Amino acid sequence: MANKIGVYVCHCGTNIAGKVDPPAVAAHAATLKNVAVARDYKFMCSDPGQEMIIKDIREMGLDRVVVASCSPRLHEKTFQKACARAGLNPYLFQMTCIREHCSWVTKDPDEATEKAKHLVGAAVNRVNWHDELHERVAPVLPDVMVVGAGIAGIQASLDIARSGHRVHLVEKGPSIGGHMAQFDKTFPTLDCAACISTPKMVAVAQEPNISLMTNAEVQEVTGFVGNYTATVLKKPRYVDAVKCTGCGLCLEKCPTKVPSAFEEGLTTRRAIYRNSPQSVPNTPIIDPDHCRVLNGKKCGVCEKFCPAGAIDYEQKPETVDIDVGSIVLCTGYDAMDPTPMGQYGFGRYDDVYTALQFERMNNAVGPTGGRIVKKDGTPPESVAILHCVGSRDKNYHEYCSRVCCMYALKYDHLIKDKVGHHSKVFNFYIDLRCFGKGYEEFLRRVQEEGVTFIRGRPAEITDRAQCPSEEGKLIVVAEDTLLSRMVRVPVDMVILCTAMEARKDLPEVARVFGVAQGQDGFLLEEHPKLGPVSTSTDGVFIGGTCQGPKDIPDAVSHASGAAAQSLALAARGEVTISPTTSWIDPDVCIGCKVCIGLCPYSAIEFDELRQVSVINEAMCKGCGSCAGHCPSGAAQVHHFNQRQVFAELDGLLKVVPRVKEKDEEAGTPPAPAEAAEVEAEVTA
């Protein structure tokens, strides 16, 4: 029996109707084979629009529906649900986009309408070959994995744990807290970073629902939404966490010194170390790259001095498989290394510092005990802070790093406060971005403290003095764009506000978890406006700066958002899996086994008895690698099989009668002879 197709062409207000002629497209659709009704309407996605479809299905007995409107990525589900409400299987529906790919991008209205007719013809042709498909319901495991234990990961973990669900928190470093643990004060309240984060860090350590794994990395993830298995490598600490009392004697006695990454290279640490006295966990860790014993040399000093006998050089790495329902990635950011920007002299001049180095300098347990001093130990009488180093820069990162203007103001205040109000502080800025709560007020306060703001991106930092007052100083050469004058500002210390960039290991992280990176290197969210915490991979969410530069309040909100979405899955306990998986016709399959090696999810097995390949529907994600390659055409993806694609191609390329013919033949409508020839036949 022939199908009965209902075609609905949306105006979308003037978004489509402004360029494309919806009534003409609908009229064209009405001439196509098997089309029982073709309508156009102002807003198909609205309630009356959907009701129109439902009414036609019920009253006219439609068994296929085509909607021509916006991108299916927006409303495909809306119309599929409408079909379902009317009793029609939602997969007997095809949506074609005549807005984003047609009305919004085509200059000429006639060309736009013609293109829309082709797109609708393709959809009508294709939908004839759609089959009923039924979604599968799979259970969702109750546990959640959070990767990264900076402030975002900590927040997400606490939110999830407090709901009653178990969290597996995996942190690459030896202790939690991320970059926030390196800071001294936070803007604009000037809260001490440790004072506000340590309560949360301790809560994480003490929360029974959080299983914390530090010095651990996720190596592999398999499975699908609701049923992920993560393989975690727990690297050895070489210190027994149970026996260790945290006394810190080993840290004093170790003879090996190594540049400290936590101190941003300003000072050294020992081969056995912990990031700070407040670290959570407080247990020290031995660096296997530099420890003498672990590299076969003689030492053992820490073991000798440890009063608790907690040193254990024999600890081995451990691999565990953890089953979780969803994953939240909070892997954080890296601060850009300004060494390539030779004009700023970082690495050449002693007193040019990065922002993170300046944070460590201010921190009470940092290399200078919280005093702001130059390398020679004397306080700087004048400091220059350069904004936008590597940000808003076509040569490095085009984006704005969002936080630097605010922390530059924070540094202004700290310098005035610690060095003294006589100190001269200069900000070299492009704009002052003080967007948040209390931020503009903070700017006002800092301005009133007598800080100088010079609008201009410095050309260079040099030590070549051109007059006596510049001797022994670092000179900032810049254009003051408000005065339209070149300025040379001699200072004792320079701080570079370096760009916040994606972590260097992010491509590997993205690969392991099956998420994408955006053009700027950060993890790609599902939708820039409405999907900031989810990714295109169901069940994997992102929180904090791994998604993009943001300050602490935003990182915490973002992480809570990601936690909420992962809890939505966990609380529901079940998830519907798309039925658009592959299927291998056992009557056609010749048993060549080529597909098995191609499947990225190892979802194809070989049935030795029947000598054919079989798809494991639970593992299959419907990517089509097998179908694209199958030499006999036995492997086909439901909803994307060859009959459907050939039909779509036929519809796309069929010649459409030109509108002009109508006028030429004295007002009589053109005989749609060619259009009626639209066949659903396929030459395989």
Added chain:
Amino acid sequence: MENFEPTIVAFVCNWCTYTAADLAGTSRLVQSPNVRLIRMMCTGMVDPKYVIKALLSGADAVLVSGCHPGDCHYINGNYKARRRIKLVKEILTQFGIDERRLKLTWIGASDGIEFAETVNELVNEIKELGPCEAREMMVV
């Protein structure tokens, strides 16, 4: 050739290029109307016979576009597409069809501008090349 308006079929992957096309639309980037999209879940899903069928059914060129290598939503579908398309190009040349009529590009989800540019450049290229040789040589 004057007034020759090519018809180009584009097989685009749902996660990257289709999203980029949406973004190009939302950003109102003007494009030549000659390119018509067929949504695939992955470029790895693009069977060589779809490409050949398109060229034999009246398309003057075929564009296959997906995620950047390393970024495939299904891990490595685009690598398989890369190999297949290379072989299809060789088959096309053997049949006398200019291999420039089959184009493979990688356009990420946030590359709306690149999508619009690729479309417009391809249309101009094919306008220069003229109608597909298949129409003259074969019973289509």
